[in-house]
Every structure is written in C-alpha cells, then in structure tokens.
Amino acid sequence: MTGIGFDTIKRVTADLYDRSLRFIPADSKVALRKADGIETNETARHTLQTMIRSAEAAEQSWRFVCSDSGVPVYVIKVGTQARFSGNVRQAIVEGFADLVASIQPPLLPHVTNPLTLERGHSGRHMPIVTFDMVDDCDFIDITCSPKALGSGRWSAMEIFSFPDLPTIEAYVLDVVRKAGSQPCPPVVVGVGIGGTFDYACKLAKEATLRPIGQPHPEAMVAAMEERLLAAVNRTGFGPMGTGGDSTATAVHVDYAAGHGFTPVAVTFNCWINRRTRARLFNDGRVEIIE
C-alpha cells in the first residue's frame, strides 16, 4: 500500500480541468430543459434551446463550451485516513503545466498577475486549491470548478451587524441586480452567511457546487432558497439578460454560526456551471464521479 501517488494526482487534476471545459453537468442539462418548458418569453426559450444545442455540440465534438476556460480552481476534501506518497500541491501545479503544453485546442492565457496585469498560463498560487479535512475517509475528493471572468467578476460580500432575514435577502438580490446580464444567466447563485469574512466566501463558493435541485437539509434555509430563487427569476433579466423568466436555475444557501457581525457572500456560476469531480483512494483506485 503506497498511498495516493504524485503522478495520479497530477494526471487526475489535469484531466478534471480538461474535461470540465467540454461538457456541462447532468443537473445543468436537466435544469435548462426544465426552464425551457416553463419559460414564457419566446426569445428566452430560443436562447435556452441554443444553450442546450451548444452544450451538446461541444460534448459531441469534445471541444470547449466557452472560450474563457477561466483559471483552474480545485476544492479538495482530504480524508483523515488518506495517505500520500508524494507532494500534493506540486503535483497539481505540474499537472496544469503539462495540460497547458498539450491540450487541444490550446488554452488562451487567462492567468493574470493582478499587480502588473501580465497574462500567461502560470502564476503565484495558481492553480487555486483549498483543502479541508474529512473524518474517517481513506480517499481525497477533488472537485474542479474553473472560474472565468463572466461569472467571477460579479461576486460580492458585505458584513452586517445582527441582520434580520429580509436584510440578508435584500442584499442577495442587490448583488444579483448589479450582476444583471453579465454572468451569462441563467446562473447558479451561491450564498454564504455568517462565520467570518473568509469562511462566508468559502461557503458561498461551495454552495454553487451543490447539485441543482438538492435543497439545503434545514427547512428554514431551504425555504430561503425557494424565496430567493423566485425573487431572482422575477427580475425578468432572463437568459443572457435579454429578458425572460429564467435568470437562475438555483439559489443555494449555506451558513455558519459566527459572532453578531454577519458576513453575507454571494457568488455566481454561469449557465454552463463547469464542474467535474473524482475520488482518489489509498489503494490506487480513481473514481470519476462526474
């Protein structure tokens, strides 16, 4: 038993990013078809149908769904029983470098130094990776969720003091209104409430990764998600912002206990909702989840 190897992590993380660019998740396909079935605006229905055709064309030809491949972002859950036989972060960095050198079609240089605005395919802290521990598991669970400009630009966070629910929900809608047509709706909205500055943003990001149609397990939060989804879709922005009922396919909310200061973080995934996921086990097995 050698544990989870360097080469396996390198290969799997590169492959997760590559695959994430070429199809949309199964739950997104279902959500777009559902939206098309209930949309009342004819232009919007047309746009939704073109979205489905576009995703199918990319998957069939194994080409990119979008030219903005974003930057690679990995959310990694590390089982406490997982064992490694090499460096993890370095494996991910090398996997990305190898992918950049070999991927067809090639990637545009989206990795940007925020201080000089120089663009390329590598940089400080790139790929972006977060690690969390999970008790009693002998695997690591890796989700790849690349972030591109269209949806990445419009995330926002504000810290309130002892806010009531209407205040929190009004803020979420305010962020959605400012984003408007720009994050390629219908979007998945992720909302993180409470904890601390950094933790609320992490909760919001991870909320976007939850499968569409799976409500929060707590009834109070699930009801909030339902209210917010209805309110977002009442804005009338519609697919690509040119009008309609389908502005979001889901609003996912999560929260953490905190002090009386309450951060509220809001983030978006565009309609293509890129997401791939795999588990790497101690015995060498690799399970592709999506």
Added chain:
Amino acid sequence: MAITTHRLTFPLTAESARSLRAGDMVIMSGEIVVTAGLPTHHRLIGCLNGVEPMPMDLNGASVFHLGSYSEEKDGTLQLHYINPTTSTRFNALMPTLISGFNWHAVGGKGGLDRPCVEALRQVGGVYLSFLGGGAALHTQAIRRVIEVGWSDMLMHYRLVRLQVEDMGPVTVAIDAHGVSLYEISGAT
C-alpha cells in the same frame, strides 16, 4: 408575437441595421471583425487621435466582442474557437468608437449602456447578443481568417477579420431606434 429571423450580409449597412427591431434574430454571413481586448479599444481610440496608424480598415465595419484563438498552420491561419466576452467593460469607449468608425453592428454578450445605445441610434447601428458558452456553435460558422491586426498583442486582444457563413442566430438586443432589451429586462 413571432420572432423574425433575418439572413443578412456583413458588414451590416446602416439601412440593414435600421430594418431590424430589438428581439429579432439575425443569421450572419460575410465579413466581421472580432477582438476581446480592452487595450485594443484604447489603442483604437489612439488611432482616432492620430497616435498610430490603423492596423486594418475598420470604417463601417461590424466589430464584435468575441475572443478567438487562431494558429498559423501550413502558411494559413486556422481558427480553433471563438466566443463572446462581456461587452459592458467597454462601455466608456464604445460611443467614441461607434461614432468615429461608423460601426453599424457591434455585439458580444451582456449588452452596452445608454450612451452606447444613443451612439448606435445616431449612426444607425445595432448591438447583437451572442450566446455566451456558444463556442462550439459559433466556431462552426467560421470559413476563413482574412487578416489579423496588432499581432504584437495577446491572441484574444488582436483584431481578427473573419469570413463567416450562417453564424447565429444572434439576438438584436439593442436596435438602431434606441430600444435596448437590457433596459426592458432591467439587466443593465
């Protein structure tokens, strides 16, 4: 109300642009110019002010906020993919460029603001909304890379003139009569 779909030749003329109404669909054939670069837009403003010569003729062109990746193979440029970028970040520069170059068709995704809508109304121009995440469909319509301007810039910032056939349908999101679907939907 049924949607009207128009098959039009590009670059679009002012007359053709004025025949369109917000909400119509357009299937495009002919020549278009694409770029996704904010630095490119600043450089074009510089050209209008005589800072440097134009890299290609853009008078009366149809210029879209589309990022593209092309590579030279066997002496010809081959385009790998093309897809729209968010137009709103060009808001401040677009009225000067639309008026300065008489652009009768611009586009991308996400729309443009009211000063741009007014500039389009004055020159007889429309804004066309391309599907974001539509790379596989948009790329199928590319027939040829005609010319590339400012090859010293990043790939997706360059000005690329393309020959397209049956591209779209794209949505007339801002028409030449001052109507913007983004304002009606409240999304801008």
